[in-house]
Amino acid sequence: MYQITEDQRALVDAVRDFATERIAPHALDWDAEKHFPVDVLAEAGELGLGGIYVGEEHGGAGLDRKDAVLIFEELAKADPALSAYISIHNMVVWMIDSFGTDEQRARWVPDLATMQHLGSYCLTEPGAGSDAASLTTRAVRDGDDYVLNGVKQFISGAGTSEYYVVMCRTADTGSKGISTLVVHKDTPGLSFGPNEKKMGWNTQPTRQVIFEDARVPVAHRLGEEGDGFHIAMKGLNGGRINIGACSLGGGQAALEKATAYLKERTAFGAPLTTKQSLVFDLADMATDLEAARTFLMRAADALDRKDPDTVRLCAMAKKVATDTGFDAANKALQLHGGYGYLHEYGVEKIVRDLRVHQILEGSNEIMRLIVGRMLVDA
Amino acid sequence: MKIVVLAKQVPDTWSDRKIDLESGMLDRAASEPVPDEINERALENALQFKDANKDTEIVVLVMGPEDATKTLRKLLSMGADSAVLVTDASLAGSDMVQTARVLAAAIEKIGGADLVVAGNEATDGRGGMIPAMVAEVLGLPVLPGLDAIEIGPDRVSGTAGVDGGSLQVSSSLPAVVSVTEKTAEPRFPNFKGIMAAKKKPLDTWSLAELGIQAGPEAASVRSVMVSATARPPKQAGPKVADDGTAASQLAEFLAANRLI
Numbered sequence: 013m014y015q016i017t018e019d020q021r022a023l024v025d026a027v028r029d030f031a032t033e034r035i036a037p038h039a040l041d042w043d044a045e046k047h048f049p050v051d052v053l054a055e056a057g058e059l060g061l062g063g064i065y066v067g068e069e070h071g072g073a074g075l076d077r078k079d080a081v082l083i084f085e086e087l088a089k090a091d092p093a094l095s096a097y098i099s100i101h102n103m104v105v106w107m108i109d110s111f112g113t114d115e116q117r118a119r120w121v122p123d124l125a126t127m128q129h130l131g132s133y134c135l136t137e138p139g140a141g142s143d144a145a146s147l148t149t150r151a152v153r154d155g156d157d158y159v160l161n162g163v164k165q166f167i168s169g170a171g172t173s174e175y176y177v178v179m180c181r182t183a184d185t186g187s188k189g190i191s192t193l194v195v196h197k198d199t200p201g202l203s204f205g206p207n208e209k210k211m212g213w214n215t216q217p218t219r220q221v222i223f224e225d226a227r228v229p230v231a232h233r234l235g236e237e238g239d240g241f242h243i244a245m246k247g248l249n250g251g252r253i254n255i256g257a258c259s260l261g262g263g264q265a266a267l268e269k270a271t272a273y274l275k276e277r278t279a280f281g282a283p284l285t286t287k288q289s290l291v292f293d294l295a296d297m298a299t300d301l302e303a304a305r306t307f308l309m310r311a312a313d314a315l316d317r318k319d320p321d322t323v324r325l326c327a328m329a330k331k332v333a334t335d336t337g338f339d340a341a342n343k344a345l346q347l348h349g350g351y352g353y354l355h356e357y358g359v360e361k362i363v364r365d366l367r368v369h370q371i372l373e374g375s376n377e378i379m380r381l382i383v384g385r386m387l388v389d390a
Numbered sequence: 391m392k393i394v395v396l397a398k399q400v401p402d403t404w405s406d407r408k409i410d411l412e413s414g415m416l417d418r419a420a421s422e423p424v425p426d427e428i429n430e431r432a433l434e435n436a437l438q439f440k441d442a443n444k445d446t447e448i449v450v451l452v453m454g455p456e457d458a459t460k461t462l463r464k465l466l467s468m469g470a471d472s473a474v475l476v477t478d479a480s481l482a483g484s485d486m487v488q489t490a491r492v493l494a495a496a497i498e499k500i501g502g503a504d505l506v507v508a509g510n511e512a513t514d515g516r517g518g519m520i521p522a523m524v525a526e527v528l529g530l531p532v533l534p535g536l537d538a539i540e541i542g543p544d545r546v547s548g549t550a551g552v553d554g555g556s557l558q559v560s561s562s563l564p565a566v567v568s569v570t571e572k573t574a575e576p577r578f579p580n581f582k583g584i585m586a587a588k589k590k591p592l593d594t595w596s597l598a599e600l601g602i603q604a605g606p607e608a609a610s611v612r613s614v615m616v617s618a619t620a621r622p623p624k625q626a627g628p629k630v631a632d633d634g635t636a637a638s639q640l641a642e643f644l645a646a647n648r649l650i
Contacts, residue, residue, distance in 0.1 A: 019584070022467065026579050026580075030578050059578055059581060061581075073580075073581040073582060
């Protein structure tokens, strides 16, 4: 259905060179030490990884969503957790570039695109996850400012990021009463919870973001009052594709590790590759990953073309890619036997990192809800 | 300033490299062709000068098979301004003298250079003489094997490691220099560079366009491979069985072979 172009091949080669040299050798240590490598992110920014599908006007790379799928998959082969953070950062930059005024874009996008500044996306709350429209963080207009109060939960990059794109309530009209504010980290009244102890994604910090009478200029609002839910959902279409690509990269890396391991490991007098059932496992992993990759590219193509079917395809592809990536990683762990359970073999890290992809950017149950509702309502 | 960077496409250093025993030439199908790593360091030195001196023009020059455009695109994506590939069937199996004549002719056709930068040696041939030979043909001074390089508006200088010390060397321009892997860590090409690279000029020249003869007609100025044999299989080394004296046997072996 599709073929990678010569340009895309060159982009992927460049990302591979970078990821192989600067990310892969450190990924296990970063995971163990919960280290967020902002210096490496700044280098990634020089490559163009900070604003992949952001227009060139303010420093983005001007690529499309299909390119981004290839790029995030390649990054995730080296480290799914860092790749996932870079994908979230890209969503933030894209939001500002897509929904900001010329003045806002010129002010914020250049430093974000080079990753001199990092961005965080604040939608989820302690009491509002899948049901995002029920969020309660409130912005009350006071002259030229909003006064912001509330708590955001599970925020990637929180405490380190320079800018926070915050979905908040400006009216009690459900999803129509949500607005989007860009909040700087030094805003008085903004604070952060402790770094959460997590199963995976250890290389990126996850904290609560807390607003207590934080004053945010009205000039920091993206779009009009009430546009927030629309902006959030638009962002999530691409976010779902990106996180799917991160899962495929992790799954592919796990498959490659498992293949190498079965070739070198002997049991009962012969290499494990002589056991047909194990080779069938590899074949199934490779086939499922390829099927998911093809589907993900179809969804990315729909997003590039602004196809009316984008929401449905992105939801389906997110579920398929994140389930497939996790299953491949989990199977690779099993194929490694006891060694798969050891940190230094790098497989259990992939399993831990990919598990959360089935939960975030809209849980896979919400993906089924989106698809199911469309069937029933049609 | 105009800087010409010499580059080469080589068989992948990390894979098996084979000689075709019939022709005595490199079997190019046996391994993936890749840009030689030293190219990028040579270019990085030139790019650092260009970063500070925007009116610098950098041309990368390769002699090689047609698919060597892959190497040139990579160097263009890093920031070189234009590229030239000299490719001609009769150049297959060229020795260093012929290669140097061709490269020198190409540099003249480019319009000359204030500075020619090359890697000190390629990972395949490992002759390490091309920069000096090109300098000889062009009648330019050469500073070979520099571990560090400093380019000025009318001079180039650097440090070359020699047995037991190092040499500080410098030359007026125009000149030819070759650099070692101790120089500049090459930058990664960025997405903009990659997309811009395809729009940059990449000229392909044949020998006729350079007015140079190669192949049998040029036998008087080039060496010709008359025969080639495969490297004999490695003999198994002596085995030391530990009867309590293994350590001293090993030490004696290492001492006898002047390894300690």
